[in-house]
Amino acid sequence: MSSINQVMHILKPVDSKPLISRQATKYFLLWFTGLSVVLYGTAFFTLSTFADPAFRLACYTGMALCTLMSIVSFLLVESAMDKPNDLFMGIAFGSIFVRIFTAVFAFAFAQFVLKLAPFGMATGMLVTYFSYLVIELIYIHKKQLDRGQ
Helix, strand or coil: CHHHHHHHHHHCCCCCCCCCCHHHHHHHHHHHHHHHHHHHHHHHHHHHHHCCHHHHHHHHHHHHHHHHHHHHHHHHHHHCCCCCHHHHHHHHHHHHHHHHHHHHHHHHHHHHCCCCCHHHHHHHHHHHHHHHHHHHHHHHHHHHHHHCC
């Protein structure tokens, strides 16, 4: 019973601070939005010029799914920044693994139920997932350096 109380004490917020810091909000708004504009703008130009409608729909679906998962993952990691290092690393890596398995199940659902084009879905998901993951990892690294860790 005492281990459960210790975990609850670690997870319980000490004070009422906002979910994300000003620095995270600024970073999120600038880089994440900038990357989204570049990704979706490039995809719009490329897909409307060279792709058929089935590929285009599947690619946009994959991109939207990974964008949503990245927003949720970023908020989870940001809320865990002030937690002890072990808990933070668990949340950060857990977020990545949950995102990967969610993407796999969503891909399977899109293939077997929605019958979307597999190559279009995979293309949209891979490009978007890894682009947002790079932004998130750079932010985590920068924030850890700023904290002196």
